[in-house]
Amino acid sequence: MTFSIVARSTDGRLHGVAVASKFLAAGAIVPAAEAEVGALATQAHANLAYRSQGLALLRTGVAAADVVAGLVAADPGRAQRQLGVVGVDGDGATFTGAGCHDWAGGASGPGWAVQGNILAGPQVIEAMRDAWLGAAAEEPFAPRLAAALHAGDRAGGDRRGRQSAALLVVAKGGGYGGGSDVLVDLRVDDHPDPVAEVARLLDIHTLLFGRPDPKDLLDLQGDIAEEVAALLTAAGYPPGGGGLDAALAAWSGVENLEERMVPSRIDAVVLAHLRAQEVTR
Known part of the structure; x- marks a missing residue:
């Protein structure tokens, strides 16, 4: 069988x-x-x-x-x-x-x-x-x-x-x-x-x-940080007193992506998912 x-x-x-x-x-x-x-x-x-x-x-x-x-x-x-x-x-x-x-x-x-x-x-x-x-x-x-x-x-x-x-x-x-x-x-x-x-x-x-591959992690600095902040704001999670890491963690928890979170960095898979949400809004 x-x-x-x-x-x-x-x-x-x-x-x-x-x-x-x-x-x-x-x-x-x-x-x-x-x-x-x-x-x-x-x-x-x-x-x-x-x-x-x-x-x-x-x-x-x-x-x-x-x-x-x-x-x-x-x-x-x-x-x-x-x-x-x-x-x-x-x-x-x-x-x-x-x-x-x-x-x-x-x-x-x-x-x-x-x-x-x-x-x-x-x-x-x-x-x-x-x-x-x-x-x-x-x-x-x-x-x-x-x-x-x-x-x-x-x-x-x-x-x-x-x-x-x-x-x-x-x-x-x-x-x-x-x-x-x-x-x-x-x-x-x-x-x-x-x-x-x-x-x-x-x-x-x-x-x-999935756990992030170290080679796919991007530093939350410069243009990447600005883009992530703008995308999070558009999604309803504007960085506040807790900073960008806290806003990203709050959003990722709702999206069930918390296993891919790394402080001060963002997984390329997570960034792609965040960008895709902007496209579908």
């Missing part, structure tokens, strides 16, 4: 799962991940206990292949299960039970595993694998996962059709305000084109919650 990719970033800091299915809210069932531990996907006739048990094994340093072997060996329903696991290092691992509906199978390699069942054919797995391996290692991790899922979807995906998709990425302190390890947690539970919708939501997530 599902196709998914489980992977680790090149530097080992991020782990994630991208999944799609002709099944309601696959994101509530399939993925699990823990920062600096690993990630997994349980699917077909999913065994939800695999999520906590698999992460517990990964937490103790068990290799991905041994996690898969241990989980399925202890499961009398293994013939109907499908599982993908990635740990903090080494190869990913995947398992497809003999009783999964055709077409079903998977592939794995260093830091990744792809798997799917009730697929249009093996080309779905091949497309996901090729998209993942063909991407540059320095590409952002979450979009790379989304691109691999998109490749599988466009190769035929679930042969029954489309309904839901999800993207989960974890990194130590990567969540909102640094208060959690959940960097991305997006779900599309029921939609005619859920993979594309997840990609759209990821673009919004990146805009709102």
